[in-house]
Amino acid sequence: MRILLIHSDYLEYETKNKTGIAEEIPEDKMKGHFTESLVVFTAVEAEDEENPDSVIENAVNEIVRVFGDVKADNVVIYPYAHLSSSLSSPKTARRVLEGMEEALRERGLEVSRVPFGWYKAFRISCKGHPLSELSRTIRPEPLKEEEESEES
């Protein structure tokens, strides 16, 4: 997984056209407006297929750390395939993005998730302090034999 974390004054989006892999969304997710957010642009990668749960856990730990450092008010997960040239399947991408949303919420953060698979217009304001733009590569842990046998 590649993530780009932007500490932003605001992020606004509007969904435009659907792509072939668009998630169905309720009316209230057609647009969004967030302020004082840590925006997490996220590309789920092919190698994350091996152990998506560990990628979720490692990403969430990193996001929580940066969130505390920059003292943002909330997190916005923004699917962003353009951060990688080696993407996972759309199915795994959605599973990981939704898993991050849920895990961050369990950690007590206010979280929003921008719709997957839509063309979107957006406006963002990046604050410009030294921690306001960070990127990370998040790797899956190899599945332990025990975990593998539990699954089979």
Added chain:
Amino acid sequence: MRILLIHSDYLEYETKNKTGIAEEIPEDKMKGHFTESLVVFTAVEAEDEENPDSVIENAVNEIVRVFGDVKADNVVIYPYAHLSSSLSSPKTARRVLEGMEEALRERGLEVSRVPFGWYKAFRISCKGHPLSELSRTIRPEPLKEEEESEES
């Protein structure tokens, strides 16, 4: 090289703190405001060191093609290390970014280049049509033996 091309209603930036590799800039480059731009976020990569001139040429060809497709008014080159986890030296990055600026100008485009090596606040508005966000990986051509011997 990784590039992210955003067809934008506007892009604004202000330089904040310098990093250790900041270019010296005149007062009038401390801020910038551009409208109807194709913004080219650019990360020059380690493998581009092999043949920077070919990377410039390949990138410029791609930018000119997209510029025509989206009918932008001008190009803004925006250095963006966060698009790659395998960067070139800062020296090569600056050479390539400046080379792109010059080559695009020679192709008749109005071009601006955002300062390298500064923390910057920025605001951008992405239009949201299907071609308004594109990413590309640009590869260097292997140096031909002739070219190599010309240099030695």
